[in-house]
Amino acid sequence: MTDQAQVTPDTQNAAGGDNSGGAKLGLLALVAIVVGSMLGGGVYSLPQNTAASSGLGPVLIAWCIAGVGVFFIATVFRLLSDMRPDLQAGVYMYAQQGFGSFIGFNVAWGYWLMTCFGNVAFAVIVMDALNEFFPGTFTDGNNLTSIICGSVLIWGYNYLVLSGTKVAGFVNTVGTIAKLVPLAAFVLILGVMINYSQLLTNVWGNAPAITTVVGGHTEPMSIMAQVMAPLTVTLWAFIGVEGAVVLSGRARQRSDVSKATLIGFLLALVFYVLLSVLPFGAMTQAELSVVANPSTAGVLQHVVGAPWGSWLMNVGLIVSVLAGWLAWTMLCAEIPMAAGQNGAFPKAFARTNSNHAASVSLWVSSAVMQAAMALVYFSSNAWNTMYNISALMVVPAYIATALYMVKLCLTHEYDRYAHKGRGFALLSGILGALFCILIFYASNINYVVLVPILLTIGLPVFIWTRKESGDNKAIFEPKEIIYLAVLLIADALVVWMFMAGKISV
Secondary structure, three states: OOOOOOOOHHHHHHOOOOOOOOOOEOHHHHHHHHHHHHOOHHHHHHHHHHHOOOOHHHHHHHHHHHHHHHHHHHHHHHHHHHHOHHHOOOOHHHHHHHHOHHHHHHHHHHHHHHHHHHHHHHHHHHHHHHOOOOOOOOHHHOOHHHHHHHHHHHHHHHHHHHOOOOOHHHHHHHHHHHHHHHHHHHHHHHHHHOOHHHHHOOOOOEOOEOEEEEOOEEEEOOHHHHHHOOHHHHHHHHOOOOHHHHOHHHEOOOHHHHHHHHHHHHHHHHHHHHHHHHHHHOOOHHHHOOOOOOHHHHHHHHHHOOHHHHHHHHHHHHHHHHHHHHHHHHHHHHHHHHHHHOOOOOHHHHOOOOOOOOHHHHHHHHHHHHHHHHHHHHOOOHHHHHHHHHHHHHHHHHHHHHHHHHHHHHOOOHHHHOOOOHHHHHHHHHHHHHHHHHHHHHOOHHHHOHHHHHHHHOHHHHHHHHHHHOOOOOOOOHHHHHHHHHHHHHHHHHHHHHHOOOOOO
16 A cells, blocks of 8 residues: 655645755656555555465465556556646546546545545554554554544644645655565565475465355355455555656656656565565465454564564554655645646635645545544454455546546547557556456455445535536536436445345445
């Protein structure tokens, strides 16, 4: 999960910096941004999250599928960044340009909610990590004490960003070091100490069989089902792969953006595979599936046979997330503020205070985070709930961007912006979109059905935006009425499934 902040002029102002005269970023710095963007707090839970319902073989296949899919999504962002530098105000701009204001709004709304729920996921996992040092005080990261302390953090960061803090760069640097050192230690220690012959034990999860409950009956999971199970986790881990593209305007050489995106993506992929695979040489799949999150802590303690293994990973996670949280709070505020400035959100969201901080959007974002923080109290597995919702809410942004590339290629508008490479661009858009659809198919239906519901909640804000525009146009254009009808039909289907007991929300 990303710990990135989209550094635009407005974000820099919010942090008390200035983008206009800053030093340009070289290839190494851009690679660090891409890797740092993706290696967030969620990486500390990869061993359990990927092994929860899958053997080693299916986990490796899942990472291969995710690697290919995210590669093409990153490629689409990279190509569009080169072709349409005028559309870099936010990830929703591609959707708005290609499919109209309603789709653009829904992408912006969904991406914004993703950042809000992502921050709540941060709160849950930090509280869970603190439980290592205060046993029973922060049980599962969502008991009453956790909710209170998480809420204090939400509003504390709200205050910091409102104050136009100038420490964002320093804090984020500390956070990057704090998360990389323990993770590197985890990989090196496991690489030396695990039993490699155990990696080949029950590779496909069939001896003993990994089971699932279907219709009240326990059944063995097929290899395909095991491959599908961790795909949402893999997407969650890759959120932020567009980090170098977001900062392309600050690159010393524009060609470095493409290189940094590819190198950073490959480095993160290798790291993810090692974090997911090596634990199978220390514990069985059944043991890994029940390790408490952050699961790297439990795995390392098991390998070294001493509490310091757990302490190291928990301290690294706490410092990493607390530092990255500042950037993510800025991002939460930046998205609706930029959308307000560009007419995708109401103008009120564009307001800033005397410190140039996005005041209105920050207060609203913090309120949304507080509401979600209160709701996790009622969740039986708060961490899984938050990361699943966050991962799925980013999919509309990725699929709309991929489909915009497909549209450019099929209508030959692509040729206006580039003289070659249309075939590869079309392939990237198609495969990126198919990967997003696969994510929906592979994800837990109880989380997938929340996507249309959460998008529909934004309808009053969209109507407010359209009425405020003053262009005397209808709120919904003819094609947008079709989009609206599809969304409302999906909502009705969700309600029916819930009433029929087919899903539980």
